[in-house]
Amino acid sequence: MKQSLRLVLASGTALLTLGTSMAFAQEWKPDRPINLIVPWGAGGSTDQVTRVTAPILAEALGVDVVVVNQPGASGAIGTQEVLNAPRDGYTWTANAIANNATYHVSGLLADTDIDDWHIYLSVANVPVVSVPADSEFTDFGQLLEAFKTRGNEITVATAGVTSSGGTAIAALSGAADGFDYNMITYDGGGPAAIAVASGEAMVTTQLAVEQTELIRGGRLKALAVLSDQPLTLDGVDPIPPITNWIPDMELAPDYFGIFVPVGVPDEVVATLDKIWGEKVTTSDAVKTYAETFGAVFAPSFGAEARALAMPVVILEACSSLERGEAVNDPSTIGIDCETRTETAQ
Amino acid sequence: MTTDETPIPSEDSPQPAMVRADLLTGLMLIVLGLAIVYASWTMDRLEVRRIQPLTAPGLVPGILAAALTLCGTILSFRSIRTPAPGGWRDLSAAVTSGAAGRALAVVVLALIYTLGLVGTLPFWAATGIFVFAFIMIFECWLATPRRPVMSSLPWALGLAVVTAIVITLVFERAFLVRLP
Amino acid sequence: MIDGLLMLGGGLAHFMTPLSLFNIAWATLLGIVIGALPGLTATMGVALLVTLTYKMAPDQAILCLMCLYSGAIYGGSRTAILLSIPGTPASAATTLDGHPLALQGKAGTAMGLATTSSALGTMVGIIALALIAPLLAEAALKFGSYEFFWLALFGVIISGQLTAIDDPLKGYIAGILGLLVAMVGMETLHAYQRFTFGIPALGGGVDLIPAMVGAFGFAEILGVMKRKAQARIVTSGDRVIPRFRDVFAYKWTTLRSGLIGTFVGIVPGVGEDVGAWASYAAAKRTSKEAHLFGKGSQEGLIAAETGNSAVVPGAMIPTLTLALPGSASAAVLIAAMYIHGIRPGPLLMTENPEFLYQIVAILVFSTIAFTIFGLFLTKPLMTVLQVPRERLMAVVYVLCVVGSFAITQRLFDVYVMLFFGIVGFLLREMKYPMAPLVLGIILGDLLDLNLRRGLALTNGDPTPFFTRPISAVIWLIIVLTILMSIPPVNRFVRDLFTRNRGHASAKG
Structure with a gap:
């Protein structure tokens, strides 16, 4: 994240972000359709919110954003494809951020964590x-x-x-x-x-x-x-x-959004930041969708999105450790399960 | 492997070559079945996670592989007990026949195109070359009677160009598929 | 009832506008094209169009999607009949009799019959959807893990029976191989990776589409090209629009297949492919011309095409009344409805009842559209049969490659297609049928997961598998089917039956 962000947190339940990226970076003008890989089946919860968001981005960018479903292995197959793709900004993914951040812990993908992604969150879902x-x-x-x-x-x-x-x-x-x-x-x-x-x-x-x-x-x-x-x-x-019933219950909303692998040109990130801040944050379509289906409309991006996502990442990584399912210790992605905090950074 | 002239064997008398081919397949199925049974038996039963033992991941593959082994055994026995005079000779003749050769040529062309050309060349170029080569090889070389090169060439070229352009355009523009 | 008819009339009138008719026409045609191209499925087409119809008014968007869906299920039969390559998994059963008919010079008749059967099948399903949708939806909820396990097992048994003409043993071997293929990859219950040999791409398992395109498509190319000379197909004097009496002669097959297809559509998790296989198997068991099945039986073709098309309206029943997708394409349709602010589910009938009748109206229109297109497009399509195989097969192979690539856009799927093509060719040469192999891949997950899920639900106690009412019916049918396939038992039952009938007629 190279842009400085000015964040205004509105009070209330919904987080309203008025991020204004410094418009120094050049604007990105894609010249062909963008593949947005949903590593889950068509019609699922990730797929739905992605199909609501994709047209907003498509309109702002002036090219088609094609949603491609690549289900399999808890989303690891499709995510791997995105990581393997050229970092030209034409291949994105959509998922719950906790999945992308913990594939290394669950052993489904090697050596990847939350910092491999530029994060654009749209809604938070609650169980x-x-x-x-x-x-x-x-x-x-x-x-x-x-x-x-x-x-x-x-x-x-x-x-x-x-x-x-x-x-x-x-x-x-x-x-x-x-x-x-x-x-x-x-x-x-x-x-x-x-x-x-x-x-x-x-x-x-x-x-x-x-x-x-x-x-x-x-x-x-x-x-x-x-x-x-x-x-x-x-x-x-x-x-x-x-x-x-359980007053001291640890709570972490599950954030869903669109992620772009790190390493894409700077102007891609700058343009997406701008679109997310101006178009998605004010989108009635996404807001209506969220309200109708019991989700929380919570658009954010950049450092703010990462901070919002961290609690659910820690929760997911550490509970898989407790259940004995973790293949790699959460400390390998910089999470200390003793204190439930991030160690590195 | 059947010969060219009789693609459908009569139903009551199995062909000797087929009987022998069944024996080979039967033995292969037994080996495959036993290998999967072993792999399923030794598959992690996830006892650490205290799952219900009957829901172990190896259960169904193990049962299926046992069934496969059984079918392979029946197939082999049936083949041994069926008289098949000259079966082995017919079988090797079928494997080395012109028909097998033509099928092999298709496989080789397909492998070169799919594994070699697609991904290294742009998709339209790879496709053009494949279609052109396929038509030329099968019309002018592996055909009986062979067609003269000059009469096939325009067709092959034309079709190669049209296929390459139409398929690339339709899939990339209409169906928004990012071709390799 | 009167209310329903009025709303249906309203639904039909609602779409009698130039814009709607234009949308019906292009979406159905696009559906037929997508369906006919091997590899491109109805699900993929619908998913693609969701993005493109985002800006349309909700009713027009759903109109386009539904028309594309039913067009694609119908369109798959074109390639199945002409090239013996199913355009979508739904038309795999159509290849068994459709292509032999084409080889006998009756491609026109076959495509004509496929068109009328598809239309009639859709109509049977539409009637069920319009009249008793909420009632039937309750049936969908009755199908749990236990019932699905038996259904899958029933499918496996049927697949052995389907191929009993050639060699049942080889049918079973192909079926078991298919089931084993489905075991590859990560299983859902415990997220455990089976038989992946450390290859990450195998973690997602083997996809049905590339495997099917390989086993039918590439294997067929190899089979055609290995022959020295091409059999010339004579296509003269064969009529496209079927005679009324040809269609009427198979009225019971059509009705039965339509009902089976509708039922399969209602049951969630199984789709058009299973609908076609189930009605094909049922037709074969009861047919007087059973010996012709697989060699160009019109009845077999009718059963398969009626069966797969009836699934489309059938699948809409739980989709609309429970938001429970009755097929893979229906799952995408639900997502599309959500996006357009339509909320299918238990409350649809009270909050938005006219929508159900709009769907009925859309299905009626799309049926009319694909019937018209189908009958008009048949003659030009038949020129495909006149193209020399050297030229045709080169292009078909390119389509196989692109088709298996297009769904998930992974080269891995193209390699899967290659593998299944070569292995499928070898198996076909040794007279192993491909149908059970493909059916095995479809049913493998259902069989495995539902057996183990059922056992997990009861902590290892298998009793519910036998005592739940629907389960009991299905396993009794399975036992009877197996018993009837043992010759002495079969003879005994037949004797009993004929003696009884003789007795009855003597009395009367």
């Missing part, structure tokens, strides 16, 4: 704890009690150990004396939510965006949102925050 509409649990307190007494009998549907839902249930367990649970993996957040709606699994901790329609349609009962604020979806009662 919601939901049970089937006819579930025996009517509030989170009951569910928590059941976790503590029945542990392994409670089936929790997620999209995998490294997914947002997997991280969320691990964090819940960590905050409540390490209760046991039986995690069942589905092929994505959507299918996991459906499995709970149909009664096959008992609980899901996937993102709100993946459950919105099922909650509104009365198929899922939302017990708590992993945030310190209640979550309001139109048509249903506000979902109470987890801090009502």
Whole structure:
């Protein structure tokens, strides 16, 4: 990040960024379509928000931004392709930042961390704890009690150990004396939510965006949102925050956005900073999308985005270490799990 | 491998060459099956992560490989018990026949194009060269009767140019695919 | 009911504008082209068009996407019939009888029948969508891990039966090889990498599309080119627009395939390809001309094409009423609807009921459009058969390369295509059918994940696999299917059946 950023943080729940990059760097005029690689399947939560954002960038840049789905290996395949591509600014990726930052820890990709990317965040997603509409649990307190007494009998549907839902249930367990649970993996957040709606699994901790329609349609009962604020979806009662039951719960919203590999020409970064600051930050399309699906509209870029992303990166890296799944110690990407802080930089 | 004139064998009497080819395939399938069974058995059962033992990643591949081994065994036995006079001779004749040679020529051309040309040359150039070479080789050299070079040349050239340009344009401009 | 008809009328009238008709025309045509090009699938086409239709009004954008979707599923049959290369996985079953018909000089008839069958199949699905969508959607929720496991196993058994004419053993071997191919890569349940041999690109597994383009496309090129001389195909005197009685003769096959396709569409996670295979298998089991299947049976072609097209409206049922995608393309459609501010889901019928009827209207229009295009485009397309193979196959190979590259834009997929082409050719030479191999790749993940997921849900107890009502029905069918394939049992049952009928008629 070579531009100096003047940041104004507006108060309230939404972070409003008025970043004005020093317009000294030359403007980038791409002459051919840009490939925006989504390392997840078409139609998933990453894919959706990316397809809302891509046209804004395409319009500002004057070329097509083509969304290419390259699913496989928890997003590692597509991310590797982006890292392998020439650093000419014509290949980007879109993902949850915690994934890109921790592929090295999970052993899926070697020697890559958060500083390999120019980060452009658009929305923050929060996990919601939901049970089937006819579930025996009517509030989170009951569910928590059941976790503590029945542990392994409670089936929790997620999209995998490294997914947002997997991280969320691990964090819940960590905050409540390490209760046991039986995690069942589905092929994505959507299918996991459906499995709970149909009664096959008992609980899901996937993102709100993946459950919105099922909650509104009365198929899922939302017990708590992993945030310190209640979550309001139109048509249903506000979902109470987890801090009502576990006040000292460690919380880290999962930020989604578009990332450009480091090493691209400076003018690419300068132009994108400008577009992100002027167009995406004020985009009604992204804002409406976020509000409709229980996400938080939180555009940011550069150093500010990195700072926002760090808590969820630390949480994800350290919880995978605790579960014994980390292939490389988080210290190799500069995270100290004793203090839950960054060591290097 | 069938010969050129009889592409479809009669159903009740299997061809001797096929019977012998089945034996070879059967043995290969047994080896492959056993190798996968071994790999599945020794596959990490993730005990550290305290998963339910029946959900170990090696379970289904192991069962499938066992089934493959069984099928390979049945195939081999069936082949041994079927009389196949001159089977080995027919088989080696089929492998060295003109048909196999032509198929091999296609494979070699395809490999040169896909592994060698695509990625090193621009896509349109690689494609033009491949189409041109393919048509010339199969019309003027591997054909019976061979066509004179001069009558094939314009076709080959024309088609090479048209294919190269049309495919590159359609995929890059209309479908926005970034060709290699 | 009256409300429904009124809203359907409203939906139809809504799109009777010049702009809408223009959009229907180009989107359907583009769909047919994308479908016909090997490798380019309906899903990819829809995903691509989402970006391009971003600025359109929501109804027009969905109109374009839906037309492209059903056009692409139909378009795949062109290449399947003419070149024996399925344009999309949905038309893999079409190659089995479509291409033999073309070789017999009946390419026109085949493409005509494919067109009418696709149209009729879509209509069966549309009726189900218009009349009982919310009811059927509940059925989709009843399918859990246990049921999917049995469905996948059923598919494997069927694939062995499909090829019983040649040599069932080789059919099963091909099927098992396909299932094993699906085991490669990272499995979802524990994120464990299987059989990747340290090659990072294999971590994502082997993609169906390049494998299929290889096993059907490149292998077919090798098969055609190895012959010394090309068989001349006579195409004279063959009519394109099918006679009414030709279509009517297979009314039960059409209806059955349409219903199977619709049902497959409703079941989430399986799509057009499975719809085609399932109705093909069902047609073969009940057909009087079963011995012709695989050698140019019109009934087989009708079953496959009706089956895959009926999936399109079928898949829209859970898509619209539960936001649960009934096929891969439907998943992208949901994303597109979200982007345009339409929220499919349980509340759609109360908040926005006219949208469901707009979708019905769109499907009606797209069916009309592809029928017209299909019948008019057949004659010019048939000139493909007149092109000398030396020239045609060179171009087809280039299309195979670009097609397998286009989906994910990785050269690795092109190498996968090459590998499956060469191995597929060798297997085909030894009379191994390619259909079970491809079906195995489709079903491998379903089989593996759902078996182990079911066991994880119950902590290792297999009882629910046998006691859940739908599961019980499916495994009973599987047991019966296996029993019936054992000759003595089959003979016994048939005897019993004929004796009973004889008895009954004697009484009457």
